[in-house]
Amino acid sequence: MAREQLNSAAYNWHAFAGRQDLAAALAGHVAGRLTNAIAERGTGLLAVSGGTTPARFFASLSNIPIAWNKVTVTLVDERCVPASSPRSNAGLVAANLLQNAAAAARFVPLYEEVASVGDTSESDSRMLRSLPWPLDVVVLGMGTDGHTASFFPDADNLEKLLDPSSERVVLPVHAASADEPRLTLSLARIVEAGFIALHIEGEDKRKTFESAMASATQKPIRAVLDAAERPVEVFWAP
Numbered sequence: 001m002a003r004e005q006l007n008s009a010a011y012n013w014h015a016f017a018g019r020q021d022l023a024a025a026l027a028g029h030v031a032g033r034l035t036n037a038i039a040e041r042g043t044g045l046l047a048v049s050g051g052t053t054p055a056r057f058f059a060s061l062s063n064i065p066i067a068w069n070k071v072t073v074t075l076v077d078e079r080c081v082p083a084s085s086p087r088s089n090a091g092l093v094a095a096n097l098l099q100n101a102a103a104a105a106r107f108v109p110l111y112e113e114v115a116s117v118g119d120t121s122e123s124d125s126r127m128l129r130s131l132p133w134p135l136d137v138v139v140l141g142m143g144t145d146g147h148t149a150s151f152f153p154d155a156d157n158l159e160k161l162l163d164p165s166s167e168r169v170v171l172p173v174h175a176a177s178a179d180e181p182r183l184t185l186s187l188a189r190i191v192e193a194g195f196i197a198l199h200i201e202g203e204d205k206r207k208t209f210e211s212a213m214a215s216a217t218q219k220p221i222r223a224v225l226d227a228a229e230r231p232v233e234v235f236w237a238p
């Protein structure tokens with residue numbers, strides 16, 4: 001896999017003939033990284049994205065027999081909806097990842113139904129702050145607008161979301177282009193992960209990624225690559 005070195009961002013491009021091949025390969029990489037983390041520090045901390053892309057990957061990963069009882073799974077970002085909603089990333093993870101061997105993992109959500117998103121992000125920071133940071137593995141998705149996590153280009157607090165020196169764990173997001181209020185891990189927590197994967201599928205997202213890497217105007221996905229402490233592993237299939 002050719003490694004593309006850019007002026008300030010580094011990534012490795014892993015292209016697959018099919019989406020199932022990608023899912024199996026990404027699941028193998030993630031399982032291996034979690035196993036190494038457990039061997040090194042007795043625990044593994046994984047953050048995954050939601051949306052429509054990751055279901056195959058979740059299913060593949062759920063069947064790999066690692067020491068899931070020593071793994072904590074959380075979310076990169078979440079829509080502020082009940083876990084029972086079809087829009088819920090927690091619901092997606094429960095139905096697709098926390099099954100089979102992976103059912104033994106601990107899951108820590110970002111969103112709990114409280115009075116306001118602001119209250120949630122404060123309480124989640126406290127709740128999540130007790131996790132064994134930094135992340136061992138983070139799996140990002142990307143929209144065709146170049147957002148990743150819930151770093152929407154029109155977010156009202158985008159600069160704060162993308163601050164690489166932030167001490168925050170979780171931040172609230174209000175963006176007209178998002179269908180509902182969101183909660184997201186801060187960029188600072190994402191880029192310190194031991195293994196950063198970007199899982200994208202289809203020609204539109206390949207073009208979005210290439211454009212973001214080539215363009216002077218920084219899209220959120222480029223801010224992540226520029227701030228990442230190690231090359232981002234991009235997994236793509238048509």
Ligand SMILES: O=C(O)[C@H](O)[C@@H](O)[C@H](O)[C@H](O)COP(=O)(O)O
Pocket residue numbers: 049050051052053054076077078079089140141142143147148149150
């Ligand atoms: O909550 C979410 O939607 C995700 O965490 C988000 O960052 C996602 O990765 C992209 O929006 C791509 O979504 P699709 O996989 O649906 O294209």
